[in-house]
Amino acid sequence: VLGPIGAGIVSAGMALSMFVALNGTIMSGARLPFIMSRDGYFFSALGDVHPRFRTPSTALLVQAGLSIILLLLRGSFRQFFSLAIFSEWLFYMLTASTIFVFRRRDPNVPRPYRVWGYPVVPLLFVLASGLLLYFTFVDNVRNSLLGCLVILAGVPVF
Structure with missing residues (x-):
């Protein structure tokens, strides 16, 4: 009904939705090893918090590295x-x-x-x-x- 403009709007909405979902997955996915390390069940380095941003930066970097390795292997x-x-x-x-x-x-x-x-x-x-x-x-x-x-x-x- 809206032609190419409508297709562009829907595509942009889908891209935004995927980006938001991916952001949530990334940010929540790193929290599990972070909390496990804080509770003493996982490598202690994953419990480190970035001094400026107050995020589990080490856990996020390890998650990113493992994701890249798995993506390359798969x-x-x-x-x-x-x-x-x-x-x-x-x-x-x-x-x-x-x-x-x-x-x-x-x-x-x-x-x-x-x-x-x-x-x-x-x-x-x-x-x-x-x-x-x-x-x-x-x-x-x-x-x-x-x-x-x-x-x-x-x-x-x-």
């Missing part, structure tokens, strides 16, 4: 992306499913936030995540198995 961004998506959604599903465990195990614990639509909404999310994982696995068995191996490689360490 050959294409698409393969790397598929590997990451399977692993991320596996943990999203596992994290969301813990609400059922905690609600059953500790029913009287005060909760400052209640999940809207409990138990239906979390259950739908877990089921949808499971379906996504299934179809991702079936569509790309090699990368999905590789993602599982990468996750399992961390078990002996922790």
Whole structure:
């Protein structure tokens, strides 16, 4: 309907959306090794904070370096992306499913936030995540198995 101008606007919106999502992934992804090192479960250097910017700069640099190495080893961004998506959604599903465990195990614990639509909404999310994982696995068995191996490689360490 809007022709080339509309296509340009939509493309710019998509690029902005991807940039914002990537920024969130990068900034939150470095926080896990940062906190783990602060708690004494990971290399202590990853717990360093940049004196001026107050960011986990060492963890961000290590994350960037590992991403570059994996990208070079895997050959294409698409393969790397598929590997990451399977692993991320596996943990999203596992994290969301813990609400059922905690609600059953500790029913009287005060909760400052209640999940809207409990138990239906979390259950739908877990089921949808499971379906996504299934179809991702079936569509790309090699990368999905590789993602599982990468996750399992961390078990002996922790």
